[in-house]
Amino acid sequence: MSPDDERNIGPFGGSGETRTRLPEGESDTRRPARPGRSSSRSLVTVVGVVVLLIAAIAFANRSGDGEASGTADEKKPETSATAPTGEKPVGSKTGGIPSGYADTEQGAQSAAANFAVALGSADMFDKGKRDPILEAVMAPSSVSKFRSDLDKAYSPAFFKKVGLNEDGSTPSGDQFVSRTTPIGTKVTDASKGKATVEVWCSGLLGLAGEKSTKPVTNSWFTITMELAWIDGDWKAVTHSQKDGPAPVPGDDRASGSDDIAKAVEGYGGFTYAR
Template identity: 65%
Template structure:
């Protein structure tokens, strides 16, 4: 038995000749002579392509991980994305306070939105169920030209019937051993129109209303609503001309366990409110 011409054992191409020939493998093949010699220039082009891909990959990684140490524009104010309707601006929203209600809002869109949010809180507080306190709030947040009309309207709305409906006595007082809860919590504001003299602002809110106490038939519940407030610039501050309210938008209720009356009362008495700012 002899090796064939291709370095393997005999095949069917002819009789044995008694000669043994050895064929060296081509430079591009494997150790058994099965490779084919590539065309001239292919290896060099592949090498250039591979190097180019590696260079681009390194450049892309370097660009993605680079830290820009040279801010554009002012060194104190790097470029920022478009401001969303409820994003904070960092500007101090109010300069004073009238009783428990913020005052001294800036004559800007931000100032108008801050005023609307804070006035929504005041007009939705438990003090509104007390005639004397209600009149103080109205005289603070409303424009002078709107005070009388608004006060008359609300005096009719906050009737003995409404007081009984929310769990209070007819005169607005709270039953012994109970805590009356009425809070408005702004979620966000939206400017509908603005000029140097007037502004219309929408305030999206959630609210708490009810009576926390043993045996209460009017437990504290939540609601969602949107207040639309028209403001006017009067005597160096924003004051409300009109105030209206619509239901929603309301999210789907979560699965948080409802707290007992004592826990709710403790939270209301223990957690104070905020000065709302744009």
């Protein structure tokens, strides 16, 4: 290649074609003529119009009168199961627990989610705090039975099993963690003034501390509540729980007990609204 040859470098550092300088008046017959700007602009315009037409057709098919062009099997749900509803969340609390739900299926789901958080909290291990929680979330006719059942369930043997002292207090130097996080809700049955709601949850339970023999672990479970509309709000009539569905565990490195304790202290919970 002669000294007059130069390399055409692309804008991102890539190499382009080799260009040879020719004397004025001569042309490089080996290269095809470059298309004019007018033809390039025309091509862009045509492509743009086609894209707009495709988008318009797709939008028209989606925003029609609800009749799908395909078979019934090809119909998609109108909204995502986790799409926001646009309804305002509750604006009041009873005993520190969100209250004042709407008399709708969505209101029942919001109530069940917030009840799951309260019933899965560390306060449930303290009878002085447990009883007010039951009175806030349970139907009056169910409070007595649940209080009796839970008084038996939260026994010295159970406290010892989760790492607490026999009286339910936390060992010195440790921090007790019990937190429930709703992942999703659904109504499985509903009628006037009644609703059955399932709440899929993830939970944390254990002791955060350097000498803890019961470290904080994660679990997955589903809570089922039968709710009733009583005195202008939803209340839980029954409550049951089963394991799962649980995803495949990831390969995250477990954090130290100090990090867990700081996270529990530093990150507050939410008021859930479906």
